[in-house]
Amino acid sequence: MSTAEIIAVGSELLLGGRTETNSVFLAELLAEQGIQVRWKTVVGDSLDDVGDAVARAAARATIVFVTGGLGPTVDDVTREAVARATQKPLRLCPQAWRVIKTRMKLAGRVVSENQRRQAFLPEGAQRLRNAVGTAPGFFLKWKRAGVFCLPGVSHEARTMFNESVLPILQRARWLGAPAEIRTIHTFGLVEGEIDRRIGGIIPPDDPIRLGLLASALGVSVSLTWFPQKELRKRATSDDVAAKSHASLDDPGKKVDKIVSVLGDYVFATNGRGMEEVVGQSLRAQGLTIALAESCTGGLIGHRLTEVAxxxxxxDRGVVCYSNQSKIELLGVSSSVLKKYGAVSGPVAKAMAQGIRSRSGADVGLSVTGVAGPGGGTRSKPVGLVYVGLSTPRRSVTTAFRFHGDRKTIKLRASQAALNVLRRWLSNLPVEDRPVPRQADGQTGR
Amino acid sequence: MSTAEIIAVGSELLLGGRTETNSVFLAELLAEQGIQVRWKTVVGDSLDDVGDAVARAAARATIVFVTGGLGPTVDDVTREAVARATQKPLRLCPQAWRVIKTRMKLAGRVVSENQRRQAFLPEGAQRLRNAVGTAPGFFLKWKRAGVFCLPGVSHEARTMFNESVLPILQRARWLGAPAEIRTIHTFGLVEGEIDRRIGGIIPPDDPIRLGLLASALGVSVSLTWFPQKELRKRATSDDVAAKSHASLDDPGKKVDKIVSVLGDYVFATNGRGMEEVVGQSLRAQGLTIALAESCTGGLIGHRLTEVAxxxxxxDRGVVCYSNQSKIELLGVSSSVLKKYGAVSGPVAKAMAQGIRSRSGADVGLSVTGVAGPGGGTRSKPVGLVYVGLSTPRRSVTTAFRFHGDRKTIKLRASQAALNVLRRWLSNLPVEDRPVPRQADGQTGR
Structure with a gap:
């Protein structure tokens, strides 16, 4: 299999506070083409550091990607660093220069001497057209490696990859069997519990790479593997042995097994969000929904309306922070508010019923809780959240106790509310427990 | 100045789809301590690759940080890779082993042989206590470098850095003058226009590193510099020359100059969000706000309530997607809806007035627009958004035309609405233009 190294160039990437994202989507695009990234390196805008990194990469990888450092300023050193490392002079590429001048003219701007820097490429390099920006990329062969230099601006690099890099990779026969990637999204189980449930399904030496990623939205289990040539070869030479081997090792079966042991905590697979899952279900069942949000402040409405x-x-939503707005917009009775307090099961139920009856929607969903950091008491601590669901048949409330800062509690509360809705839409039992519980899917693992 | 290299270990970091975040906060913590990260490397869970990376790093950096690969499974190779590279045997650290056993016992779990792997450290290495997880870190000196191995779990690495790494860096006198970082957040100017306005303030050879980051929330300008020892030295030897030099070169003055040329497009500095800025202003002026959101679907309410x-x-918000809900919840007249359509200036104004009068809040803010991808027409294309603001004195509407996908348009619309509110709260002119304009702050640069 071809191995690749990605070198991201930019001093700002070394200062902290900024994540480097080009290598992330490049690695993904490469995995889809069966090319495994084995090294990633980040260096600053220094001629020496970029040159060293490229030389080292070309000595160990089949394919080298350099992103960034192709702009017009003197800080942009990639062209010169590669030219020096490969001992080729920089030459003006007339075609690239023409494109830059045209582009600047169309934008009504004057072409500066700096802009001209972008049109210089190491001798013998192939220009890679930039369809969405000024700086061209370039490709050259050095030692036994192919070196691609792409702009640092993500959408330029992405466009260039698809338009110009892929055909070169194809011609050079650097492509392999694409990686298989499955993601399983769960809500309601902590990481350690997931670990325990799926323990042993993927042995340590398995080609499937298992990753658990905990966030406020739950825990995602990702499984990635590169199809193994050895297995496929064996299948042609010795069918019987291959079949028994395949039945034991079939990655698809392992994925199924994991989905099955995680049960109805799995809310989606392959990157779909909870809002898409419930949206699709509402649409399929021809149901409308109305929301009454207190501590989530509009987040559930925002998430549901992210879906085209x-x-x-x-149908509609109301954000009712004040008691008065709960009375006016939802018809929650002031005696219930007084007796149980705004953060309580009875108020959550009254909010869900109120928004449903006033809107005429099929389902009413409500949230009330203490998002913090202030406002917590001993009996109603920060993180206590009630979700109310009102449907034509019944109204239920579920209590949760979340941990984290204000943003995290809001996010978890929105996910918990949508999960209650998902369970009802799927005819799963909607938990109806009066006692707050730990359900935040994050552990100290 | 001490230079550092960060090596992140983990095959999952090379597969795409996942950003590597440990090096980001480590670089930030190190910058605060005056240590500049010069290289970042990501390698998979391979003995050879980790060993090679550590050897190379120790040869070129003063301080090396390795994160990840310290867990209990056979995939966790950092301990062994470092031991092999430094040619030290792995030895059981009885103290680390005791801590692991106690931790597992407290969690009610059985200690496995795998767990024991975590207690082995290269001979001569100093154990770094893990206050929030099982895997200890370790520190050793090799060649002329200090090598710190930290867990891959972010909050464990962060805690270990503060508790155990900092004291070692301090004792070894590896700390320097902390980096200065300023961020200026703007809305309403495209990247190219910002580039043009601030052009020349920071010359190419300036120690200040300038970064522009465009997002749906606007363009942020970041300025980072490490205080220069040379300047300070010169100040003691030749005061007059130093002063004239300092007046030209004072980074603080350059930051002020940039803020001044960007004018009232600057909505915040140093990481504050628009929701915090308007929230603080509302609070200071003793005003309440009510929201009427159509295409933003609750996002503005969500953002405002992110602030403690x-x-x-x-006061409250309503999400009124349907015409019916605009009539029922806001009192928008059906004749205005019929005459101008739901996405129009008059409807935006009626929505803002409606929510203000019905709620009794001081300010009403409304948004109506076409978020897409469907629903656009020639006269009302996807991305057309009207913001309405109703105040005790007057009601205004502003039209915007945004580009991007549904999520981007929602985010830009929420930011534009909050910016209209910010401008009114700051007594700046709130633009009141009937013609849609380009205001999305993103260019093809």
């Missing part, structure tokens, strides 16, 4: 076409099932 | 204490000024 959500106007078909999202 | 926002219940003091956020």
């Amino acid at each position: 076409g959500s106007s078909a099932y999202v | 204490g926002s219940s003091a000024y956020v």
Whole structure:
């Protein structure tokens, strides 16, 4: 299999506070093409550091990607660093220069001497057209490696990869069997519990790489593997042995097994969000929904309306922070508010019922809780959240106790509310427990 | 100045889809201590690759940080890779082993042979206590470098850095003058225009590193510099020359100059969000706000309520996707809806007025627009958004035309609405233009 190294150039990437994202999507695009990234390196805008990194990469990888450092300023050193490392002079590429001048003219701007720097490429390099920006990329062969230099601006690099890099990789026969990637999204189980449940399904030496990623939205289990040539070869030479081997090792079966042991905690696979899952379900069942949000402040409405076409099932929402607005907009009785307090099961239920009956929507969903950092008491601590669901048949409330800062508690509360809705839409039991519970999917692992 | 290299270990970091975040906060913590990260490397869980990376790093950096690969499974190779590279045998650290056993016992779990692997450290290495997880870190000196191995789990690495790494860096006198970082957040100017306005303030050879970061929330300008020892030295030897030099070169003055040329497009500095800025202003002026959101779907309410204490000024919000809900919840007249359409200036104004009068809040803010991808027409294309602001004195509407996908348009619309509110709160002119304009702050640079 071809191995690749990605070198990201930019002093700002070394200062902290900024994540380097080009190598992330490049690695993903490469995995889809069966090319495994084995090294990533980040260096600053220094001629020496970029040159060293490229020389080392070309000595160990089949394919080298350099992103960044192709702009017009003197800080942009990639062209010169590669030219020096490969001992080729920089030459003006007339075609690249023409494109830059045209582009600047169309934008009504004067072409500066700096802009001209971008048109210089190491001798013998192939220009890679930049369809969405001024700086061209370039490709050259050095030692036994192919070196691609792409702009640092993500959408320029992405466009150039698809338009110009892929055909070169194809011609050079550097492509392999694409990696298989499965992601399983769960809500309601902590990381350690997931670890325990799926323990042993993927042995340590398995080609499937298992990753658990905990966030406020739950724990995602990712499984990645490169199809193994050895297995496929064996299948042609010795069918019987291969079949028995395949039945034991079939990655798809292992994925199924994991999904099955995680049960109805799995809310989606392959990157779909909870809002898409419930949206699709509402649409399929021809139901409309109305929201009454207190501590989530509009987040559930925001998430549901992130999905294209959500106007078909999202009827309306109200954000009622004050008691007065709960009374006016939802018809929650002031005696219930007084008796149980705004953060309580009975108020969550009254909010869900109120928004449902006032809107005429099929389902009413409500949230009330203490997002913090202030406002917590001993009996109603920060993180206590009640979710109310009102449907034509019944109204239920579920209590949760979340941990984290204000943003995290809001996010978890929105996910918990949508998960209650998901379970009801899927005819799963909607938990109806009066006692707050730990359900935040994050552990100290 | 001490230079550092960060090596992140983990095959999952090379597969794409995942950003590597440990090096980001480590670089930030190190910058605060005056240590500049010069290289970052990511390698998979391979003995050879980790060993090679550590050897190379120790040869070129003063301080090396390795994160990840310290867990209990056979995939966790950092201990062995470092031991092999430094040619030291692995020895059981009885103290580390005791801590692991106690921790597992407290968690009610059985200690496995795998767990024991975590207690082995290269001979001569100093154990770094893990206050929040099982795997200890370790520190050793090799060649002329200090090598720190930290867990891959972020909050464990962060805690270990503060508790155990900092004291070692201090004792070894590896700390320097902390980096200065300023961030200026703007909305309403495209990247190219910002580039043009601030052009020349920071010359190419300036120690200040300038970065522009465009997002749906606007363009942020970041300025980072390490205080220069040379300048300070010169000040003692030749005061007059130093002063004239300092007046030209004072980074603080350059930051002020940039803020001044960007004018009232600057909405915040140093990481504050628009929701914090308007929240603080509402609170200071003792005003309450009510929201009427159509295409933003609750996002503005969500953002305002991300700020702690926002219940003091956020009265309520309604999300009114359907015409019917605009009539029922806001009192928008059906004739205005029929005459101008739901996405129009008059409807935005009626929505803002409606939510203000019905809620009794001081300010009403509304948004109506076409978020897409469907629903656009020639006269009302996807991305057309109207913001309405109703105040005790007057009601205004502003039209915007945004580009991007549904999520981006929602985010830009929420930012534009909050910016209209910010400008009114700061007594700046709130633009009141009937013609849609380009205001999305993103260019193809």
